Amino acid sequence: MPNSKKFFNDLSSIVDETLDGLARASNGKLRLLDSHRAVIVSAMPDHKVGLLIGGGSGHEPLFAGYVGKNLADAAVAGNIFAAPTPDIIVEATQAIDKGAGVLYLYGNYAGDNMNFDIAAEMASEMNILIKTVRIWDDVASAALDHITDRRGIAGDLFVVKVAGGAAALLGSLDEVYRVASKARDNTRSIGVAAAAGTFPETGKPTFELPDDEMEIGMGLHGEPGVSRSKMMTADAVANDMVSRILSDLPFQAGDEVCVLVNDLGSTSSAELLIIYRRVDQILHQRGLKIHDTLIGSYCTSQEMAGFSISLLKLDDELRKYYDLPVDSLALVKG
Amino acid sequence: MGQVSLTIRQTRDALLVVAAGMIASEGILSEADRAIGDGDHGVGMARGFTAVEKKLAENEFSSLSELFITVGTALMMSIGGASGAIFGTLFREGARNLPANEFTSTALSIFLNDGLIAVQKRGKANPGDKTMLDALFPAAKSAAALIEYPLDVGLPQVVAAAEVGMEATKNMVASMGRAKTLGERSLGYPDPGAISMLLILRFLNEAAQAK
Numbered sequence: 321m322p323n324s325k326k327f328f329n330d331l332s333s334i335v336d337e338t339l340d341g342l343a344r345a346s347n348g349k350l351r352l353l354d355s356h357r358a359v360i361v362s363a364m365p366d367h368k369v370g371l372l373i374g375g376g377s378g379h380e381p382l383f384a385g386y387v388g389k390n391l392a393d394a395a396v397a398g399n400i401f402a403a404p405t406p407d408i409i410v411e412a413t414q415a416i417d418k419g420a421g422v423l424y425l426y427g428n429y430a431g432d433n434m435n436f437d438i439a440a441e442m443a444s445e446m447n448i449l450i451k452t453v454r455i456w457d458d459v460a461s462a463a464l465d466h467i468t469d470r471r472g473i474a475g476d477l478f479v480v481k482v483a484g485g486a487a488a489l490l491g492s493l494d495e496v497y498r499v500a501s502k503a504r505d506n507t508r509s510i511g512v513a514a515a516a517g518t519f520p521e522t523g524k525p526t527f528e529l530p531d532d533e534m535e536i537g538m539g540l541h542g543e544p545g546v547s548r549s550k551m552m553t554a555d556a557v558a559n560d561m562v563s564r565i566l567s568d569l570p571f572q573a574g575d576e577v578c579v580l581v582n583d584l585g586s587t588s589s590a591e592l593l594i595i596y597r598r599v600d601q602i603l604h605q606r607g608l609k610i611h612d613t614l615i616g617s618y619c620t621s622q623e624m625a626g627f628s629i630s631l632l633k634l635d636d637e638l639r640k641y642y643d644l645p646v647d648s649l650a651l652v653k654g
Numbered sequence: 655m656g657q658v659s660l661t662i663r664q665t666r667d668a669l670l671v672v673a674a675g676m677i678a679s680e681g682i683l684s685e686a687d688r689a690i691g692d693g694d695h696g697v698g699m700a701r702g703f704t705a706v707e708k709k710l711a712e713n714e715f716s717s718l719s720e721l722f723i724t725v726g727t728a729l730m731m732s733i734g735g736a737s738g739a740i741f742g743t744l745f746r747e748g749a750r751n752l753p754a755n756e757f758t759s760t761a762l763s764i765f766l767n768d769g770l771i772a773v774q775k776r777g778k779a780n781p782g783d784k785t786m787l788d789a790l791f792p793a794a795k796s797a798a799a800l801i802e803y804p805l806d807v808g809l810p811q812v813v814a815a816a817e818v819g820m821e822a823t824k825n826m827v828a829s830m831g832r833a834k835t836l837g838e839r840s841l842g843y844p845d846p847g848a849i850s851m852l853l854i855l856r857f858l859n860e861a862a863q864a865k
């Protein structure tokens with residue numbers, strides 16, 4: 321038993337039991353597939369384009385927390401911090417294919433890319449139409465001219481929300497793909513870590529960081545970021561992070577944005593609100609209009625201390641899909 | 655005294671030795687991944703080869719190809735992550751053109767070279783990118799040059815080539831997978847996937863020598 325104070329049962333059942341708990345909490349709205357590694361909506365309309373999301377586990381409530389009305393139709397779960405295997409992806413794909421095809425939407429990591437690609441090839445052999453949008457919102461993970469090398473982090477949520485709305489209203493896979501791609505292209509995020517989470521199966525921290533230091537740009541699995549320094553105040557770190565986002569995408573005065581201040585696992589609500597206070601001040605100074613604000617634990621890395629900031633720049637089309645009411649375990653909006 | 659070639663049954667037993675060895679290597683592989691990646695490589699490989707053990711115990715095999723595809727599928731459908739796709743592809747695609755019954759030096763070369771092509775196609779990495787390819791590529795080249803030799807003579811040299819390749823990853827800057835964001839900070843550490851590739855060949859050799 322690893323040396324950690326956590327309430328688990330069998331360490332090898334963490335992912336299965338997490339999804340089982342989530343399916344039970346849905347009050348019949350979600351169903352667990354036979355593999356115990358995928359959840360799907362219990363009732364899916366005929367001819368609807370399917371939206372399948374997923375990735376490594378350990379980031380709860382991402383991904384399965386966003387399966388529901390006007391959101392994703394299915395989520396597949398890999399082991400902790402490891403991409404899901406192709407057989408599970410194919411199982412979920414078959415379960416949500418209603419003849420209109422399935423959009424794969426996931427964070428841009430080598431393991432996810434390969435496993436979802438293998439699954440897409442297998443599904444194509446079964447005559448299921450597949451399109452793929454990889455999310456690469458983390459501005460700290462590669463330069464803008466290498467945007468396809470960037471990782472996907474909490475901005476996943478914005479892309480899933482827009483894509484979910486598009487999949488609910490649009491009839492063709494190509495159209496859902498186009499809108500989801502636009503949402504991805506309009507989303508930017510950056511994180512900061514103050515202390516590591518642990519890898520549950522070994523009880524070891526995902527990275528080392530001295531007690532008085534923080535790292536801006538640290539990835540969801542402890543991938544190194546862009547700048548390590550002594551701890552900074554909330555305002556100072558928010559200034560730094562927001563300026564990295566705003567310089568990455570041409571945001572102009574008058575633009576409407578959605579903001580997500582996301583807890584990476586063990587950051588207090590007070591800290592998140594104090595960070596949001598500063599983000600809000602900066603965005604107003606820049607003349608940006610805030611259309612929607614989300615603050616809380618949406619995409620975590622076990623008990624990592626730290627947070628991320630994500631912005632989605634809206635246009636009329638994206639706003640329409642973003643504004644659809646949603647109902648899932650981790651996101652409910654009327 | 656080793657073996658000139660292995661029968662299907664002997665090959666299966668050798669792959670069981672590989673599986674046991676990989677499961678026992680969980681600690682060092684995870685340690686290597688913690689230095690430059692996300693620390694999960696050993697856990698994943700142990701899970702994968704536990705699935706391999708189960709499949710090999712459950713089934714009878716009528717060809718080498720079927721045997722290797724079973725190994726590859728077990729890895730691919732149980733590990734997940736980059737290494738599940740990569741090592742699964744190595745065994746599944748390396749299996750396609752194997753001779754039916756006899757695992758010889760030629761079969762080893764076919765396995766490694768077909769696997770190499772498929773892994774490169776899947777992962778789009780090249781030798782020098784600090785991945786398992788840096789052990790697989792020299793091993794495949796070495797195996798191709800040694801097809802005239804008995805398996806027990808050729809295989810140790812293939813292992814040696816993989817080892818040189820793995821060692822060389824210490825001087826490489828990662829440009830693929832999760833380790834790539836480390837850039838220069840990955841210098842000095844070997845690639846965990848390259849260690850796995852070496853170990854698979856090393857355990858295979860140990861089994862072939864012991865027969």
Ligand SMILES: Nc1ncnc2c1ncn2[C@@H]1O[C@H](COP(=O)(O)OP(=O)(O)O)[C@@H](O)[C@H]1O
Nearest residue numbers: 431695735736737777779785786831846847848
């Ligand atoms: N594109 C690729 N081509 C070949 N090998 C790769 C590729 N990406 C990653 N790898 C191998 O996979 C190993 C990492 O495996 P693992 O830690 O299990 O997966 P993950 O990166 O998903 O955490 C690396 O050390 C590397 O050898």
Ligand SMILES: [Mg+2]
Nearest residue numbers: 691692694695
């Ligand atoms: Mg890893």
